[in-house]
Amino acid sequence: MVIDNNFYMSLALREAWKYQGLTYPNPAVGCCVVGEHGEILGVEAHHKAGEPHAEVNALKSAYYKLTNDSYILALKESVDIHTHLLSNHNGIFKKTKLYTTLEPCSHYGKTPSCANLIAELGIEEVYIGSSDTNKIAANGTLKLSMNNCMVYSDVLKTECDALLLPFNKTLEDRFVFFKWAERLNGTTDEGTISSQSSRRQVHAMRDVCDLLVIGGGTVREDRPTLDARLVNGKAPDILILSRNKDFDRAIPLFDVPDRKVYIEDNLERIQEYKNIMIEGGSAMYTLTRGVVDYYLCYIAPSLGGNESIKFSNDKFTFLNVDKESEDIIVWMKRIENNG
Amino acid sequence: MVIDNNFYMSLALREAWKYQGLTYPNPAVGCCVVGEHGEILGVEAHHKAGEPHAEVNALKSAYYKLTNDSYILALKESVDIHTHLLSNHNGIFKKTKLYTTLEPCSHYGKTPSCANLIAELGIEEVYIGSSDTNKIAANGTLKLSMNNCMVYSDVLKTECDALLLPFNKTLEDRFVFFKWAERLNGTTDEGTISSQSSRRQVHAMRDVCDLLVIGGGTVREDRPTLDARLVNGKAPDILILSRNKDFDRAIPLFDVPDRKVYIEDNLERIQEYKNIMIEGGSAMYTLTRGVVDYYLCYIAPSLGGNESIKFSNDKFTFLNVDKESEDIIVWMKRIENNG
Numbered sequence: 001m002v003i004d005n006n007f008y009m010s011l012a013l014r015e016a017w018k019y020q021g022l023t024y025p026n027p028a029v030g031c032c033v034v035g036e037h038g039e040i041l042g043v044e045a046h047h048k049a050g051e052p053h054a055e056v057n058a059l060k061s062a063y064y065k066l067t068n069d070s071y072i073l074a075l076k077e078s079v080d081i082h083t084h085l086l087s088n089h090n091g092i093f094k095k096t097k098l099y100t101t102l103e104p105c106s107h108y109g110k111t112p113s114c115a116n117l118i119a120e121l122g123i124e125e126v127y128i129g130s131s132d133t134n135k136i137a138a139n140g141t142l143k144l145s146m147n148n149c150m151v152y153s154d155v156l157k158t159e160c161d162a163l164l165l166p167f168n169k170t171l172e173d174r175f176v177f178f179k180w181a182e183r184l185n186g187t188t189d190e191g192t193i194s195s196q197s198s199r200r201q202v203h204a205m206r207d208v209c210d211l212l213v214i215g216g217g218t219v220r221e222d223r224p225t226l227d228a229r230l231v232n233g234k235a236p237d238i239l240i241l242s243r244n245k246d247f248d249r250a251i252p253l254f255d256v257p258d259r260k261v262y263i264e265d266n267l268e269r270i271q272e273y274k275n276i277m278i279e280g281g282s283a284m285y286t287l288t289r290g291v292v293d294y295y296l297c298y299i300a301p302s303l304g305g306n307e308s309i310k311f312s313n314d315k316f317t318f319l320n321v322d323k324e325s326e327d328i329i330v331w332m333k334r335i336e337n338n339g
Numbered sequence: 340m341v342i343d344n345n346f347y348m349s350l351a352l353r354e355a356w357k358y359q360g361l362t363y364p365n366p367a368v369g370c371c372v373v374g375e376h377g378e379i380l381g382v383e384a385h386h387k388a389g390e391p392h393a394e395v396n397a398l399k400s401a402y403y404k405l406t407n408d409s410y411i412l413a414l415k416e417s418v419d420i421h422t423h424l425l426s427n428h429n430g431i432f433k434k435t436k437l438y439t440t441l442e443p444c445s446h447y448g449k450t451p452s453c454a455n456l457i458a459e460l461g462i463e464e465v466y467i468g469s470s471d472t473n474k475i476a477a478n479g480t481l482k483l484s485m486n487n488c489m490v491y492s493d494v495l496k497t498e499c500d501a502l503l504l505p506f507n508k509t510l511e512d513r514f515v516f517f518k519w520a521e522r523l524n525g526t527t528d529e530g531t532i533s534s535q536s537s538r539r540q541v542h543a544m545r546d547v548c549d550l551l552v553i554g555g556g557t558v559r560e561d562r563p564t565l566d567a568r569l570v571n572g573k574a575p576d577i578l579i580l581s582r583n584k585d586f587d588r589a590i591p592l593f594d595v596p597d598r599k600v601y602i603e604d605n606l607e608r609i610q611e612y613k614n615i616m617i618e619g620g621s622a623m624y625t626l627t628r629g630v631v632d633y634y635l636c637y638i639a640p641s642l643g644g645n646e647s648i649k650f651s652n653d654k655f656t657f658l659n660v661d662k663e664s665e666d667i668i669v670w671m672k673r674i675e676n677n678g
Binding site for chain 1: 340342350354374375376377378379380381382383404521522523524525526636638640641642643644647648649650651652653654655656657660661662665667669671
């Protein structure tokens with residue numbers, strides 16, 4: 001194993017992917033802070049919009065590791081962490097290096113600017129994966145360069161761009177991902193498949209989705225609620241993809257407050273939304289194949305079931321593979337032009 | 340992400356699993372050397388019997404990182420690396436920490452003793468996952484302790500023991516693993532599934548297996564050679580599990596020199612062997628379920644095919660999940676007593 005800039009960036013990437021689908025309307029970002037001898041001082045990610053950016057979380061961890069000042073651990077608000085770091089850093093970050101999957105933001109939005117913070121802490125080397133093309137937040141590199149910071153761009157750029165794509169798609173028009181759960185032998189039917197931990201993560205994704213697309217068959221058979229109760233989150237609007245519009249209105253999903261439910265035989269409705277999750281099996285895979293940006297698959301450590309996704313000759317690239325508690329979690333994209 | 344002893348051991352574990360199935364008759368072992376400030380100096384594994392142990396490979400990487408003495412990079416033989424390290428270390432390892440998934444060996448076998456090397460380099464802290472119960476090589480901890488080295492045992496012990504189980508099983512009686520390749524939707528039929536890189540890894544495993552078990556149906560349909568040509572390795576003996584013993588002897592596997600081929604309707608033959616790989620799909624899964632220690636699955640990023648493993652209600656624990664080139668590689672064990 002080679003311990004180099006790519007290694008530190010890969011740690012930042014791995015941490016960031018754990019929060020993919022959870023940070024909307026913000027991007028998933030990871031950050032690794034490395035000390036002057038190459039020691040890892042902090043590897044953190046952005047968890048949720050409104051919470052600290054990845055750089056702030058990583059600098060917080062690094063500050064605690066370098067100073068043992070536990071006061072900072074209690075601070076949750078980004079502005080408080082910024083303030084504490086700026087008042088107490090005493091130049092300890094001068095020789096550290098910072099690796100971030102996305103160019104640090106240069107604007108004061110819901111949280112203060114990361115580029116400012118990095119510059120004021122005196123960090124002299126910053127390694128960046130993807131450039132920020134969002135006009136409001138961009139120019140972090142310029143701000144850093146003007147403050148005697150060496151900026152190295154395009155570190156694991158392909159991998160960082162793949163992490164960032166969902167965010168860029170929501171800026172452009174919309175991001176659509178297809179989520180399914182299967183057993184080790186590919187089956188998607190016969191009851192609950194993934195672990196409690198995986199299902200909680202899916203509920204957290206529903207909480208930040210604005211539209212959830214589901215098949216009519218699933219609604220009739222499973223009679224689901226399709227809310228985010230496992231994380232006390234909000235329930236997204238629902239598009240039931242079905243030709244037959246006759247549903248038993250006693251099915252719980254119709255009874256969730258502050259939710260719109262559409263029953264339609266096409267996908268035009270998604271144009272009104274930005275962050276869209278599709279849940280389903282083989283039929284939904286086929287029906288939605290043309291609009292999906294990324295696929296998310298939970299693979300459970302079990303056998304059984306009968307039905308799996310029947311669609312020949314599609315090929316994918318695995319973008320990130322993680323094992324969280326019991327299941328394997330795979331983010332992937334379909335490779336175009338596969339005949 | 341928490342950067343602690345478990346983190347360094349997890350790096351050693353991750354590296355070691357890449358060589359699981361390739362190190363027989365030796366164990367798969369990983370090692371991480373960490374500098375006095377917590378910087379990672381080397382993460383390496385044992386690759387193949389006769390080649391350097393994980394500790395030697397990791398100390399070699401660390402030495403190069405600390406000294407920039409490129410002479411050591413050209414050394415391949417364990418004894419040469421030992422000699423160079425002992426003659427040139429100048430006390431640079433004094434403040435380093437060494438993490439190894441298995442207690443360092445204390446005997447001079449095909450290679451010199453790792454415990455001796457670690458003690459002579461003056462390393463003061465060693466973190467160990469599994470104890471070595473192999474009588475010939477054991478007592479590394481004692482040797483280290485007698486040389487003013489602090490030894491911390493049982494670091495990620497469960498994970499390290501899972502890595503070591505195949506080795507211990509070969510000492511006890513035999514290790515049997517079932518390998519299959521599937522697509523993302525679980526299918527195992529219709530031609531080549533896994534990547535060239537995965538198939539090369541399987542050939543390297545055949546090279547160190549002493550028996551390969553295969554189903555009669557596969558032999559008749561695929562007419563395979565079942566050798567290790569992709570790595571210029573030796574071909575293992577073959578047990579064809581089949582009631583019907585009538586096979587076309589022009590099938591290439593019968594024509595490989597220095598190989599025994601058994602055609603039998605039961606698994607008793609495995610008792611004559613130590614390191615046994617079973618390759619197959621659903622039928623072989625069912626027939627061999629009672630004798631398998633670990634399962635190894637290659638998941639390819641594609642859809643298609645029709646047949647998958649049909650066996651209800653088996654549950655597994657994923658021991659290691661890796662993404663290598665295109666495929667996902669999963670080592671797992673079946674959980675007993677699953678009704």
